[in-house]
Amino acid sequence: MVAKEKVLFLLHLPPPVHGSSLVGQYIKGSDLINNKFSTRYINLLASKRVDDSGKVSLSKLLGMIVTIINLLRELILHRPQLCYLALTSTGAAFYRDVLLISLLKLFGVKRIYHMHNKGIRRNEDYPFHSFFYRFVFNGSNVILLAKKLYKDVQTFVPEKNVDILPNGIPQKPFKVEEIKDKEIINILFLSNLIESKGVYVLLRAMAILKRKGIVFKGTFIGGEGDISSDQLTQKVNQFELQNQVEYLGKRYGADKELAFCIADIFAFPTFYANECFPLVLLEAMQHSLPVISTNEGGIPDIIEESITGFIVTKNDSLALANKLEVLITNPELRKSMGKKGYEKFHTHYTIDQFENRLCEILEIVLQKD
Template sequence: MKPKILFIMHIPPPVNGAALVGQYIKNSKIINKDIDSDYINLTASFSLEKIGKGGYNKIKIILSILKKVFTSLKANDYDLCYMTLTAKGAGFYKDFLIVLLLKLFRVKAIYHFHNKGVSKSSQKWFNNFLYKITFKNTKCILLAPSLYKDIQRYVPEENVFFCPNGIPKLQTKDEITKIENSVITPCKFLFLSNMMEEKGVLELLKACSILKKEGYPFNCDFIGAWSDITEDVFMHTIHSLSLENNVTFHGKKYNQDKVEFFETSDVFVFPTYYHNECFPLVLLEAMQFGLPIISTPEGAIEEIVLNNATGLIIEQQNVDALAKAMKFMLKNPSIRKQYGLAGKKRFQENFTLDIFEKKISFILKNTLK
């Protein structure tokens, strides 16, 4: 008889890292092969603009989720519950209600974190009390060892699994364009993420302005969904910095629609300082296409991008450091190619969807034992 597992996790929309991973798990033949799976969508905000905000409709959605969880637990004898637990804030309080149901029905739980903030949030006595209840007799999946410090107060290391995210391979030409080392042609930079201020959008525009003033030939493409950076703010900034001929916004692009941009770009730039950033899937996509990366030491990024090996890690919110890194990449096409090849090899060895699915399958089987 197959073990029965209840998956409570985020599924798109909106499109973000946790939701995409949830979709991969739900569709995985490897993970679902030897288990009897039930799935409940944990998402209460179906657009980027509504994440973190309340309202009557969200309360109705949360009550509906709680009802589905209660009904499933009452009707089935689950061997395990896999849950993508939110680390802090209103999302954690919502998830804690589900945790109480799991405790009530005495279902073994394993939490998969795609964000962070437990350590800081636990400084408040009430949150500390809730975390003690939440983590008692449970196991956790973290995206990288560097993130363990966030929950070490509550979970011994022997109850923690480390599993980096993986992504499906997009169709590529499977070759890196030959670069003439002797000629500096306009370097093409690419930013692809939700258009949030904390993703470093404005810092990147300011760095582009520095490159333009110093006369460097370059283009920078922006791809993503509008968020707290609106179209008006973005276009106004471009005009104020006189970047109309260097910067282009292309809107949202998903799946194969992104391929053209990855294949025709030279460097991927992701200067994030987003407080919830843990393991950005977009960096894996850039590595898959052999792009060198400029990013920051947020979350587990330094365990994805190896500084001076597959890209450059710079200080957050430091426009001068960002511009300096961009100029280095622009002036050294041979090093760009070297970093890109090393990154592509690192992706193939560590971050494919097949590797991720096998690790999650192993973790679930191990936890069931």
């Protein structure tokens, strides 16, 4: 019997729930990946809440020490041939990753980085940052979520060392058309309450719709981030949207799926600088929803303009309101865009496609000299 090749995964696992941690959860739970390779896992996430991300604390420092000890144990006792690392590209977590990569290099372990965030290009002109980027990426392979994201790493990574792997998500059995409210069009926002995800941009767009006399319902779902539920309520009151907008807090499992199923339009006007490939857009397409978002990160690879949805200028509430109005007042367009988005999801973004492609990439890197 041929021994399986050993792959160590340094990844993010919930909590908190966000794109990278969900992908990490999918990888760890994959029968295909775990059967294909001899796998070991270390959770890199030190934050347990969304609003703790990016902050330095004693608990995080202790967590970093534990992570280093766990990595040393894996390197000494299990001797992986390849390490998959969900690399953080900026901030304190990047320099934690530098320490981990130093150990991987010391033990001669091949490395492949899965980039779920960006920001390298913004920092590459600073000599201090540039030095460590060169150290990290030298001799490594990189997985990007979309071709457009290559410009973020092109200074440090030759294109031959890059693979493109869009995110994938599990398929859900819900039947959308059976439970939709046909009377009032429901606009859904589902993400953590972070200002740069476009929460206030969307509220301003909804206020414009209300002033124009357009009837709609707005539903906001997600955990509190740099916007609290009280702050959201204050904004809703400020825009006089109390009768149109509701905030439901966090929703998981069947409750989350139900929210997608009763929605008619998905709006995600993000301007988050590190946005790469939001899983929530894939979830919306899976539920046959037309989507409106921005040209941040790899989003233009997901949304086909005027086919599966619309891409609007970042921080432009008027442009967002105009596209929402188009969809609210054109039921056949909503249905057509939703259907084409559903088809695109099943063609490109299922979890099976993701897992198979990731296995191919890992095998290719393992075979390299």
